[in-house]
């Protein structure tokens with residue numbers, strides 16, 4: 594690691610709004626075809642290790658830390674008190690809480706099941722998470738709808754299921770308004786997260802755009818309290834351009850929280866560390882976010898590979914992900930100041946000054962200018978590779 598270079602100090606890392614999820618560090622390497630390769634670890638260890646690295650925030654699902662049978666009971670209060678102490682002891686804060694409405698058998702038919710008792714339970718779960726969020730001082734609540742969809746067509750009526758799903762979000766927002774006013778705290782920012790292909794065969798809200806439509810559908814009683822938590826890889830998975838998906842969220846004023854990771858198009862959710870597959874695309878994403886003043890969290894929602902040891906999770910996976918993010922973020926700032934890109938962009942925006950309305954004349958007047966598109970792309974890669982600073986190879 595020392596030989597690799599490019600690392601920042603914990604103090605430098607803490608200047609960025611980066612959060613480390615409990616489930617990411619505690620991931621044991623298991624999946625349908627995979628036995629675990631790492632042993633369970635406690636939230637105390639995760640928080641302590643994040644603190645040493647310099648990750649300033651922590652996020653969790655309710656059941657990452659509280660067993661299902663303890664939710665809403667004394668066990669929950671004891672655990673939340675231990676979390677608070679652990680965060681305070683290690684100089685972290687809780688930025689986000691999220692409800693697991695996908696893993697437990699009760700959610701096999703989704704949190705918006707036909708069964709009223711399952712829906713009642715799902716509503717209680719999201720309201721209980723709002724309580725946990727306020728107790729831990731969180732700003733955000735995230736909702737990944739998980740099994741909102743079906744394996745077999747026919748039984749699930751899509752419009753009704755979406756109405757029922759909206760009822761859970763409405764319950765969470767209404768409960769939040771009551772709790773926040775009692776505590777004198779701001780309400781949480783409720784953020785929906787889409788994933789296109791898992792865990793159902795068909796997903797009712799598969800993309801961030803589908804969720805924007807859902808938020809604006811009239812089904813929510815408090816659409817102003819609900820925004821998005823896009824995940825980079827989830828937008829890439831369906832074949833979209835993550836940067837364009839983020840741009841659509843930005844123009845709707847709904848880009849509130851962002852899960853950062855990497856992976857491949859049209860594949861399953863591999864949750865690889867940010868910038869490890871598509872660093873150029875990531876640079877472009879961060880240029881967009883920096884130039885629009887995005888100031889929400891960057892949540893390290895990725896899974897350390899199965900081949901990495903428990904030691905490696907905190908010595909290799911998390912520090913390298915954080916440092917690559919910081920490098921790309923700072924590089925995005927460099928691009929925004931770059932005299933060549935600025936000059937090329939201004940020239941493109943000024944146009945050729947052609948007075949004619951004849952398309953051929955307009956094209957002729959602009960065609961040299963339009964070469965600047967490629968020049969800007971070339972310059973971005975030079976910056977990414979350090980070539981603009983004179984890095985050369987002997988041949």
Ligand code: GCO
Nearest residue numbers: 691735736737786824862894
């Ligand atoms: C995934 C999902 C989850 C969610 C989490 C928050 O990749 O499986 O993104 O990690 O982010 O469930 O609700």
Ligand code: MN
Nearest residue numbers: 786824852894
């Ligand atoms: Mn995610």
Ligand code: MN
Nearest residue numbers: 824826862864
């Ligand atoms: Mn994912």
